[in-house]
Amino acid sequence: MMGLREWLRYGVPQLWLSAAAVTACMLMTLGLIGLVGYKGLAHFVPRAVVAFNYPGAEGPRLAGEFVAHERVPRSRVPDAAGDADPIQRSLLRRGNREYVAQEFVWTQDAAIHNLEYPHDIMVLERREWGRLYGYLRGYAAQAEQPFTTAFSHAELQRELQHSSALRQRIDNIERGSMGRINAALERLRIERRRLERRGESATRLDAQQQALHSEFAVLSTRLQTLYAGLRAPRLLLALADDREVQVPLANIVRAYQPNALDLVGQTALYLERLWEFLSAEPREANTGGGVFPAIFGTVLLVLIMSIIVTPFGVITALFLHEYAGHGVLTRLVRISVNNLAGVPSVVYGVFGLGFFVYFVGGHLDRVLFPHMLPTPVFGTPGLLWSALTLALLTVPVVVVATEEGLTRVPQAMREGSLALGATQAETLWYIVLPAVLPAILTGLILAVARAAGEVAPLMLVGVVKLAPALPVDGSYPFLHLERKFMHLGFHIYDVGFQSPNAESTRPLLYATAFLLVLLIIALNLTAIRIRNTLQRRYGTRSE
């Protein structure tokens, strides 16, 4: 039997304590990721739709999806039915936002009668007004045509495909051809301004402008016909309370009969909705659709930040460690750099706005784009300024990690190089730098982890709720650093706390948060892989 003193001496309790701490950390992390992942991924599962009779203001018949169940004390429900306590109630999502007072209603389970899962009830995901639950009653292909009632679900799917193909063509014209013409017209306008400022005649641009205008007119008429074709077809649907409503086909993203789906159909629908989330643009003020622009913006921001922060941090560390003396000034600089890591990130945002956006950007505009004023190009929040601000935020991390790496490079290795007649710069470049690359990557990993989750400073220097265009596209110069962009972190804030429809966006919020976590993990794993490869190639251990 081990005495208490022995027990303490061998460090048994300390060991258990640290093991428990590690376990707690692991559990919390995994639990968080698990919860967010479960809730997020469950969002895309098609749920069964119920229809039932219900007395009271919302009745007489309701249809929709149950999204939550809870048990509450009787005293909290004003018009409690039955005599049970506590009361079991369920939150029903009944969609049809434009026809009902509340999209989400609490229903008491005791008052529900005739609950069924109608085989033919249909869910429409719409571009406006969210979801609609109803029964398909008819279809009209032309605006003034009466509805034909013989119209099956399969026919509807075909019409939807046709409609989305039409939309694709319209999109191509609007973003492709018309976008090009608009860009050309904008160039002409600027050219004209420039000539006028110099006092020269701009008449030679007239013909060009005329040609563009007429080309544009041709396209607009074509577009009008296409739009007419897109907007004409309508669906006739009956709601749960037998009201008949019309829905333009063009407004429908997706239509399905959830209760009629088998497992294959459900899986296909799940994957389709998941893919939409990852690849599509948001719609309806970010309450639906996908988050692709936000993913793209986040990744691009982190990449640009890495490109800026790595050389900056590494050069600083090299100078501090290899060249600078050991005086008071060096110590002061080192302490300042370390303290920079503790500055609240929103302060960086304010600094970025004041210095980068207004000072640097404003002056750039005055020098490079005087003909555009007063419209700012760089003198307004944008991707470049966000990347610079984040680079500033993360530079201490890179500096510290690189300096630690430099300390670990054996002095013997440097001497070996110097003894062969290499200069200090050559030694640094060929011997020290390769050996310290893994440490630099470690710094970068930490920087990325910090930057990717950062929201507060970005709100001041470039992130927007909805960006009209991605920062990368097919028009010169392809990478538009001055553009505003979307960001997953900000998207979470916006969807979660600024949304007009909090209840229906909550699962979307989980999905977005989960995606952000996955994205950061993916970025880090990539960096770790690169580091391990480098470590194998340039490992400094000589044993």
Next chain:
Amino acid sequence: MEGFSLYYHATQALNNIDLVVPRHRVTALIGPSGCGKSTLLRCFNRMNDLIDGTHISGRAWLDDLDIYAAATDVSTLRRRVGMVFQKPNPFPKSVYENVAYGLRIQGVRGKSVLDDAVEQALRGAALWDEVKDRLHDSALGLSGGQQQRLVVARAVAVGPEVLLLDEPASSLDPLSTLRLEELIQELKRDYTVVIVTHNMQQAARLSDYTCYMYLGALIEFNETEALFTNPREQMTEDYVTGRYG
């Protein structure tokens, strides 16, 4: 080397040393720990410059080049005076790249030129047969003795006139030491060798001249045989016969 002294901050590490190292001979520096052998060795290629707070007085010559003159280019000097350290310190690169490094930084680019130089240097260091099949593997995978010979090859590849060896065998096993000693005997045909060693037998076996140092001062310098069998100074005799301390 005339009236050469070296100070580390206020401490004098080398005291007024006069020494002529004979060409194409092996000269051994012996003496108790802390006597300044390594420091003296590192003066020949100005490696002491790297240590903060060192300064010197007196002069040191390589032929008629004033080693410590302001106009002397340290890089050029170090190409003429190669050095091998106490512990093998190969770069974390391939065997080939280790040997080619010195030439590459001199701007040698041609592949065939480098190939030839690497082979010659490795042959010169009696390592070629052991590593010719793994020239492009990491040098860190070699054994300690191989690594030390690789470092010799690396130093030889840049074509120096003088080779400084700082206790090159101190971290090697007896067999590797033996091979290294054979190598040193080979090297003196082409190079002037200065070797620091703790091991008196090694000094006696290897060197043509031996120099005994004590507390930063040069006590005695003579042909090895004369110094070991018939030392002029009492201190030398005490040391070489093991009565020192």
